[in-house]
Structure formats: structure tokens, C-alpha cells
Amino acid sequence: MIETRTSFDRIAMAILWLGILFILAPLWIALMSASHSYEHILRNGLAWYPGGHLVDNLIRVFTDTRIPVQMFNSLIVALMTAVGICILSFCTAFALVFLNLRFGWLVFATIFGTILLPVDIRVVPTYQVMSNIMEPFAALGLPVPQISLVNTHIGLALPAIAHGTGTFMLRQFFRTVPMDLARAARMDGAGALRFMWDVLLPLSRPALAALFVLMFLGGWTNYLWPLVASSTADMQTAVVGLARLATDGDSRAPDFPLMMAAASAVSLIPLTLIAVLQRFLVRGMALTEK
Amino acid sequence: MTLTLERPVTAAARTGTDIHIEGLEKTYAGAQASVIPNLTAHLRAGEFTVILGPSGCGKSTLLNMLAGLEAVGAGRIRFGAREVQALAPRDRGCAMVFQNYALYPHMTVARNMDYSLRIAKVPRAEREARVAEVARMLELSALLDRRPSQLSGGQRQRVAIGRAIIREPQVLLFDEPLSNLDARLRNETRMELAQLHRRIGATSVFVTHDQVEAMTLADRVMILNKGRIEQFAPPSDIYAAPASTFVAGFLGSPPMNLLAVESRNGRMALPDGSTIGCRRDGMFQLGIRPEHIRLGTGAEMRVQFREELGSHSVIALTTSDGGRLRVTAPPGGVGDALRVSFPQDALHLFDAETGLAVRELLIRT
Numbered sequence: 001m002i003e004t005r006t007s008f009d010r011i012a013m014a015i016l017w018l019g020i021l022f023i024l025a026p027l028w029i030a031l032m033s034a035s036h037s038y039e040h041i042l043r044n045g046l047a048w049y050p051g052g053h054l055v056d057n058l059i060r061v062f063t064d065t066r067i068p069v070q071m072f073n074s075l076i077v078a079l080m081t082a083v084g085i086c087i088l089s090f091c092t093a094f095a096l097v098f099l100n101l102r103f104g105w106l107v108f109a110t111i112f113g114t115i116l117l118p119v120d121i122r123v124v125p126t127y128q129v130m131s132n133i134m135e136p137f138a139a140l141g142l143p144v145p146q147i148s149l150v151n152t153h154i155g156l157a158l159p160a161i162a163h164g165t166g167t168f169m170l171r172q173f174f175r176t177v178p179m180d181l182a183r184a185a186r187m188d189g190a191g192a193l194r195f196m197w198d199v200l201l202p203l204s205r206p207a208l209a210a211l212f213v214l215m216f217l218g219g220w221t222n223y224l225w226p227l228v229a230s231s232t233a234d235m236q237t238a239v240v241g242l243a244r245l246a247t248d249g250d251s252r253a254p255d256f257p258l259m260m261a262a263a264s265a266v267s268l269i270p271l272t273l274i275a276v277l278q279r280f281l282v283r284g285m286a287l288t289e290k
Numbered sequence: 291m292t293l294t295l296e297r298p299v300t301a302a303a304r305t306g307t308d309i310h311i312e313g314l315e316k317t318y319a320g321a322q323a324s325v326i327p328n329l330t331a332h333l334r335a336g337e338f339t340v341i342l343g344p345s346g347c348g349k350s351t352l353l354n355m356l357a358g359l360e361a362v363g364a365g366r367i368r369f370g371a372r373e374v375q376a377l378a379p380r381d382r383g384c385a386m387v388f389q390n391y392a393l394y395p396h397m398t399v400a401r402n403m404d405y406s407l408r409i410a411k412v413p414r415a416e417r418e419a420r421v422a423e424v425a426r427m428l429e430l431s432a433l434l435d436r437r438p439s440q441l442s443g444g445q446r447q448r449v450a451i452g453r454a455i456i457r458e459p460q461v462l463l464f465d466e467p468l469s470n471l472d473a474r475l476r477n478e479t480r481m482e483l484a485q486l487h488r489r490i491g492a493t494s495v496f497v498t499h500d501q502v503e504a505m506t507l508a509d510r511v512m513i514l515n516k517g518r519i520e521q522f523a524p525p526s527d528i529y530a531a532p533a534s535t536f537v538a539g540f541l542g543s544p545p546m547n548l549l550a551v552e553s554r555n556g557r558m559a560l561p562d563g564s565t566i567g568c569r570r571d572g573m574f575q576l577g578i579r580p581e582h583i584r585l586g587t588g589a590e591m592r593v594q595f596r597e598e599l600g601s602h603s604v605i606a607l608t609t610s611d612g613g614r615l616r617v618t619a620p621p622g623g624v625g626d627a628l629r630v631s632f633p634q635d636a637l638h639l640f641d642a643e644t645g646l647a648v649r650e651l652l653i654r655t
Contacts, residue, residue: 180392183359188406188453189380198405202396 027267034058034260041256057261066233067262070241073153073230074220075269077237080157081219082212089166090208094196096167097174098182108171111164119159119225127228130155151231159225160218166211173207174200209280213273220270238266306493307370307383307460309333309356314365316351316517325351326517329365333510338487338494340504343514344540349497350465352514356495357463358382369461380409384461385454390470391446393438393453400425400434403452410457424452444475451483455490462487464496468503480506501541505529513537531638535645538577538638544604544616546638547583551576556653561609562631563589567653568639574648577638580604583617588631591615593624 029046036044036051061067092111096104119126127150129135134144149155177200185195226237233241245259274281311331317324325348333339341349354360356367358379367375374382385406393402400421407417425431428448438446447467454462464483468476484507487494498504504511505525513520513528513536521533532538538546551558553568560566560576568574591607594614598621607615607628617630634654641648 178390178392180388180390181394184386184388184392184394184453185405186359187357187379187384187386189409190405194409199394199396 030260030263034257034264036257038255038257042253046256053257054261057257058265060258061262061265065241065245065258065262066236067238067241067245067265069234070236070238071266071269073156073235074238074266076153077156077160077222077226078216078219080153081160081222082216084157084161085163085166085215086208086212088161089164089168089170089211090201090204092167093170093174094200096171097177098195098200099192111167114162114164115168118163123224123228126159126225130159130229150229151235153235155229156226156235156237157219159229160215160222166215169211170204170207173204177203206280209277213277213281216273217270242266306336306491308335308368309461309493309495310366310368311356312366312368314352314355314362314367316348316355316360316363324363324517326355326363329517329519331512331519331522333493333495335370335493336491338484338496338507338509339512340496340498340508340510341512341514342498342501342504342540345499347514348517349499349514351517353386353463353465353495353497356461357384357386359386380406382461383459384463385457385459386463386465387450387454387467389466391438391450393446393449395438398435398437399430399441399449399452402438402449403456406453406457420456424456428452443471444479447471447479451486455486455492459492462490462492462494464494464498466498467496468498469500483507501543505541513540531647531649532577533647535575535577535640538640542579544580544618546577546579547615548640549576549578549609549613549615550574550642560632560637561589561611561613561615564631566634566637567655569651569653570648573642574651575640575642575645577640578632578636580616580618582633582636583615584631584633585617585619586629588629590627590629592627596624 029048032047032050033041034057035054036047037053037056040051040053041047092107095101096108101107130149132138132146132148134147137144138146149158181199182195185199190198220237221239222237223239223243227240227243230236230240233244236244242259242262245262246254309332311329311333314326314329315324316326329352341352343349351360355362355375358374358377358381362375365375366373369383394405397405403424404412404417404421407420412420421434422431425434428451430445430448430452433441433445433449438449441449450467468479468483471479480503487507496503496507508525510523511525511528512522515536521528521537523533528537528541532541532546535548539548549561551560551574553571553574555571556567556569557565558568558574558576589610591609594606594608596606597604600621602618603621605617605619605624605628607617607630609615615630617628619628634652637652637654639648639652640646
């Protein structure tokens, strides 16, 4: 602490609590509105206080909407994204830091480019690639079949996996690993892969856990790409499905209690993950800061 | 710590091997000058060689090339009869102790030590026997299940040494292994290393920039300057007869005084007022160690400042031509001026241009 006076502490705490309230208020409204009936919300607007229909609304989410299967999709896509990024960026960061690559800087610059150009702003060309991943070969005149990954789980996860944040994070972490460890392993007779597996991987466990949590959350909350790349309701992710709930009804007003109940249900998995793996998440934030 | 070793680790470890370095060269990509232009040396079997030099002199590069961690630019390295410069580190029969220990943080002491044996697929029973033996020798037996973070600096150092000697290397390489220890521990570990070397008998190469380590540990010291060997001789020879001004100025604490002198008509006037015969006329650098200067007689010089070190003091004097002369004196205060004279047999002479010793030009009477 820079300041230790109690009056300063109190003011700081007050500001903190205000901030927490500011962030929690929308969540509170969502949860409260989810506990009222459709008619009640129509009459009174969004609610600040609890009602008695929470369970009914949740049951409706699970019986009347596609949210359950969409949550399953989200789980698959987020897991594939997180695991894929962990494996890919561990390998690329390893090569960048520990192998003496002649054009390592160029590779790194290219990877860094994916951070500067996220999927959101290159959604059209990404869609084109995903609609036929063999197109580059076809353009060369090779007789290859057309393979489309649009509207598949892999297609939803792949563009997110091809993203440099993880590589960047792990590269920064690897650079804090003493170079002498790699030299010692070589003296002990370990090759590059053996060093990667025996020494670097155990040392990276906290960093990888942090990366996994961050990327899982990213994969779960991704909106634009899943919206574009999934064409059927059964392939959409939960976040996309949530947005669709608002536009489902044609004539009557949106079913806010249902939407709010669904939103609460969908938030449950990432919330649980954060609660359980908070420790790693904090460490991950510290890693990205370096 | 006392070292107890009833029998040598193995026969292989007991006998080191000759190291022949022939025409070794190394230039880094993009650098104009070579780190090591052309180096030839013979390190005798079982010898403890200390490579000493300022940072950037190429000593670590040389060590890395011996270890196989860096590719050789040109030239050959032989361990005994085997040419090793093209071999991987694991095939050279050498081991290394690193500056920051470089222990694997997630492995226990035992795992750290037997990792190389695991990779070499040594059977479990033999691995355990060797770990037990090395641990006993280094007094690590009680610590085998600990992790490096639970050890003190000295203990980590011993694990690092254990990891190196468990493979019974013919060549043991040390990359400034003591520089991370505090002063007291460094002294202790230095003495342990000397004992250990005598017991193991591997040819040892020790890189440092610390002249005390060099003087105390080495059978022979190789002094490197810009990748060239300035002198390669036993410590006492280097102290008694430095081969160049670089060596003279590098070794000794405080280092040797170097004063510009000129010889005319076969005689040379010295700053202490005396003269000495010289076989060649011209400019020279006169060398004299601070501890060899006699006090009380000779020319009077003004005292610039004094450093009190307890056992003795170091006094900086101003010579008549404005140069600085350091002398060591018994502890205690001195006046504003001191009389000093140079004993003839303590004088060193270096060529002013090449910096090389030309002691034989002096005509001592």
C-alpha cells in the first residue's frame, strides 16, 4: 500500500463497493426478472425484487428452447478452442524461444499479426476459407475434394485456435525460464523434445492452466464467428442462441423472463470455472502483463 | 562440510583425459571480429585449468564449445584420442556445473542427479546405487527427497556438482559456479571443489573472472584476452612472471604498478630515483607489485589516499611525473609523503608497444 491512513482506506473501499454494485446491478436485474412471470414483466417492466417463477422459467428454458443443446455446443467449442490453443501455442512458443530459428522474428511477427487482426474484422475471408479449406490446393489446379467446415464444431473452433495471444503469453513466460536449464538438459543428454516434455511442460503447468481458463472463457463468450459460421439452431452456441431468443416472437413482446433465465443458466458454466480456477486466472493476468 | 570418500566413484571417473584444442575459431554471425580467432592449447589429463579473463574475452564461448553447447567455427577439439567437435554434448563424456545451478525446480534432488542416467537408460538398481554414492560423498543423503527450492545456496551448489559427477565424466566443466554464492560460502565451496577435484581426478575446466578463484583452484591458469591466450601457466608463474602488461594488470590485488620509463644510452631512470641498466634503448613499461616496493628509503612521494584493509593498507602515491603508484604498507596512519625504493629483483619490464614482457633486457647488478 502506498497510503496507510484509515480515512484513505475507507474512501478506497467505498469506491470499490460502488464499482462492484455497478457491475453486479445488471446481473441482479437479470436474475430478478428471471423469477417473474411473462405477464408480470409486461405490466411492470424489469424487476428489482425476486418473484416466484424462477423454477418455471428455467424449466421452460430447458424444454421450450434449444439452449441446452446450444450450451453443449458451447462446451465442445470452448473446450476445443482452449485445448487447441494450449497445445498449439505451447509448441510455437517453444520453437520461438528455445530453438534457434533463422527467421524466428518473422514467424513471431506473423503470429503477432493474428492478434492485431482478430476474426471479427476478417470474418468474410475466414468464412470463405472455412467453406472450403481445400481451396488453396484447388487454386493450384490440384484435383482435391471440397471440404466445408461451416456449421461444424471444428469449424466453429478452428479460427479461434489460430490466434496468437496464447503464443505471445507463453513466449513471455518461457523467456523467464533460465536459459541454463535448457543447456543443463542438453548436457544431461536430453534432446529438444525431451526437454520440452520433461522440464518445460511441468514448469509451465500454472501458465498453461491460466491460458486454458482465459481461452475457455473466450471460446464460451465468442459471438460473431459462431453467429456467422453456424447455420442451424442445433449447431449454434449458447451465446448466439440467447440473442436469437429476443427475435423469436413475431407479434408479441419479447419473453424477457425466459431470456433472463436462459442468460443466467448460460453464465453458470463460465462462472463455475472462474470460481474454481480463480487462482490460475489471476496468475494468467499477471502473465499477460509482463 | 567434510568430504568423505572411501573409494573413487569409478575407474572412469578417476582418470581424466587430455584435452587438445587445435586452431579453434569462433565468429558469431553478424560480428566483425572473431570471439576466438585461433586458439591452440593442451590441457593435461586430470589437470585443473582455470580460464580467466574479463567479460567478453571469449572464455564462456570456449567452455561452451568444449561442452558442445555451441558449434565450433573451425579447428579441432580432442578428448584423448577422440575428436569431439562434431559430437553432441551427451556423446562427449563431459559434464557441466552452471552459474545459477540450473537445477530442475520440479524434480527432487535425487531426480535432478539421476536425470542424465534415466535418459541414458541406466538400470534402476545402478541408478540408485550411484545416486546414493554421490549423495554420500557430497553429504546430500538426507536431502534426496527435497526440491531445489527447499535447499540453501550451498546445498544447491552441491546438487549441481552431484548431477555433473554422477555420470563419471572424463571432463568436468564449470561455468562460474561460485559467482552466485555469498563471500563466506564461496570460500568454503572453493576449498571443497579443490578437494573434490583431487578425489575425482577428471580433467576440469573452470571459467571465472575472479582472480582469487583462479589462483587458489588452478593447476594452470589460462588468461584470455579478446579470444587469445595471454599466458597459460601455473598461478605462481603468472604471479612471478606475467607475460604481458594485460596479465600484470589483471592479476594481483591491487594489481601490479605499470609506469612508463625510457631507456637512453643503456640506462633507465626509475621513479624511485635510482637507475638500472637496459640492453635496448626506447620506451618501456616498468612493472612492480605494490607488495614488493620498499618503504623508508629512496625518492619521496606525496600520499594521494590510503585504503585501510585491516591486515594491511594500500597507499596511492603520486610520482614526480604525475603518475600513480600503489604500495602496500603495514596498517596505521602515514604522513603526507613516503619514501619508496624499488628492489631490482622485483622489477618487471614490458615492451611499450607490444605489451609483452622483456624482463631479460634489464641488467640487474
